[in-house]
Amino acid sequence: MKIIQAQIRGLVKKYGKVVAINGLDLDINKGEMLSIVGPSGCGKSTLLSCIAGLEKPNDGEIAIDDELVFSTDRNCFKSPDKRQIGFVFQNYALWPHKSVFENVAYPLRIRKKCKYLIKNEVERALSIVRLLGKERQYPYELSGGQQQRVALARALIMKPKLLLLDEPLSNLDAKLREDMQYEIKRIQKDMEITIIHVTHDQYEAMGISDRIAVMNRGKLIQVGTPKELYEHPKTEFVAKFIGKTNIIHSHVTEENGCSKLALFEHVFIEDRYTTANIGEKVILSIRPEDISLRKEKGMGKGKIRRMFYRGNVIEYTICIENKELKVQTSPKEEYKIGEEVWIHIHQIKGVKN
Numbered sequence: 634m635k636i637i638q639a640q641i642r643g644l645v646k647k648y649g650k651v652v653a654i655n656g657l658d659l660d661i662n663k664g665e666m667l668s669i670v671g672p673s674g675c676g677k678s679t680l681l682s683c684i685a686g687l688e689k690p691n692d693g694e695i696a697i698d699d700e701l702v703f704s705t706d707r708n709c710f711k712s713p714d715k716r717q718i719g720f721v722f723q724n725y726a727l728w729p730h731k732s733v734f735e736n737v738a739y740p741l742r743i744r745k746k747c748k749y750l751i752k753n754e755v756e757r758a759l760s761i762v763r764l765l766g767k768e769r770q771y772p773y774e775l776s777g778g779q780q781q782r783v784a785l786a787r788a789l790i791m792k793p794k795l796l797l798l799d800e801p802l803s804n805l806d807a808k809l810r811e812d813m814q815y816e817i818k819r820i821q822k823d824m825e826i827t828i829i830h831v832t833h834d835q836y837e838a839m840g841i842s843d844r845i846a847v848m849n850r851g852k853l854i855q856v857g858t859p860k861e862l863y864e865h866p867k868t869e870f871v872a873k874f875i876g877k878t879n880i881i882h883s884h885v886t887e888e889n890g891c892s893k894l895a896l897f898e899h900v901f902i903e904d905r906y907t908t909a910n911i912g913e914k915v916i917l918s919i920r921p922e923d924i925s926l927r928k929e930k931g932m933g934k935g936k937i938r939r940m941f942y943r944g945n946v947i948e949y950t951i952c953i954e955n956k957e958l959k960v961q962t963s964p965k966e967e968y969k970i971g972e973e974v975w976i977h978i979h980q981i982k983g984v985k986n
C-alpha cells in the first residue's frame with residue numbers, strides 16, 4: 634500500500650503579477666523518487682522552495698507526514714528548519730574554506746550537537762555517498778561529482794523526511810552525470826528516502842524516477858511513471874515534452890464500414906487507437922521508433938529530407954505530402970537523402986487535449 638509522505642493542495646505562489654504556481658495539487662508517496670520536469674519558468678524551482686519553506690505561498694496547503702507545514706486557512710507557516718527537509722541545489726554552495734568534514738558536519742554544529750555524535754554521523758553520511766577518507770580535503774581538491782556528493786551528505790546528515798534536489802547534476806559533464814544518477818538512485822533505495830527532483834533533462838527524469846510530474850505555466854499537466862507518460866500522454870504538450878514524437882491532427886473517416894484515421898491526405902490507417910466517432914477530430918502521437926521505412930509498398934510514400942547518424946540508431950526526417958515525419962530506424966537500414974521510401978506505422982497513441 635502506498636503511504637503519502639507529502640500532500641500539496643491548491644498551491645498558489647505569485648511574484649507580483651507573475652503567477653509562478655497556479656493552483657497545484659500533488660501527492661508524493663513515501664520512498665519514491667518523483668521528478669518534476671517542464672519548460673523553463675514553469676514553476677519547478679518555486680514549487681521546491683514552497684515545499685522547503687524558503688518561499689511563503691499565497692494560497693493552499695502543504696502537509697508533510699500528515700502534519701501541516703503551510704496552510705492559508707489555518708494561518709500556518711513552519712520555517713525550513715522545522716520541516717525536516719534536506720535540499721541540494723545546482724550550485725552546491727559548499728563552504729570553500731571548510732574541509733569536507735566541516736561542510737558535512739555544519740548542520741549538526743549549528744544545532745550544537747556533541748562532537749562524538751558529529752563524528753559518527755559525518756562518517757555515516759560520507760560512507761553513504763562513498764567519500765570516506767576525504768574528510769580532510771577541501772572542496773577545490775574534489776571533482777564536480779565529489780563536491781556534489783559532499784552536498785548530498787550534508788543534506789542527508791539531518792535524516793530528512795524529504796530530500797529536495799534542484800538540478801543537482803546540471804553542472805556535471807555527461808559521464809559524471811550518469812554516474813551520479815546511479816548514485817542518487819542507489820542512495821534513495823538504500824535509505825528508503827523520499828526525493829523530489831527538479832530537472833530540465835527529461836532523459837535523466839525517465840532514467841531515475843519512479844514517477845514524473847510534468848508542469849507547464851505553474852500547473853501540473855500529468856503525473857505518472859515514465860512508461861505511462863511515454864506511452865499514454867494525456868495531452869499534446871506531454872507527448873512532445875517526454876521524448877520525441879510526431880503530432881498529427883487527424884480525423885476519423887469511414888471506408889467499407891470500417892473507421893479509419895486520416896493521417897495525411899492519402900494515408901489512412903484502421904482506427905484501433907481512439908474511441909472517437911466518424912467525423913470527429915483527434916490528435917495522434919506517433920513515436921519515431923514506431924515507424925519503419927521500406928523500399929517495397931507500405932502505407933504511404935515519402936522522401937528522405939534529413940538524416941542524423943547517431944551510432945545506435947539513425948534519425949530521419951521524411952517529407953510526406955509536404956509534411957515532415959520523424960522516423961528512427963536501426964543503423965542497418967540506411968537510406969540516402971532524396972531517396973523515395975515507403976513508411977509503415979506500427980503504433981499510434983491517441984492524445985486527448
Ligand SMILES: Nc1ncnc2c1ncn2[C@@H]1O[C@H](COP(=O)(O)OP(=O)(O)OP(=O)(O)O)[C@@H](O)[C@H]1O
Pocket residue numbers: 648651652653671672673674675676677678679680833
Ligand atoms: N524571486 C522571484 N521574483 C520574481 N519572479 C520570480 C522569482 N522567482 C521566480 N520567479 C518567476 O516565477 C516563474 C517560475 O520560476 P521558476 O524559477 O520556479 O521556474 P523553473 O521552472 O524552475 O525555471 P528554470 O527551469 O528556468 O529554472 C518565472 O516566471 C520566474 O521568472
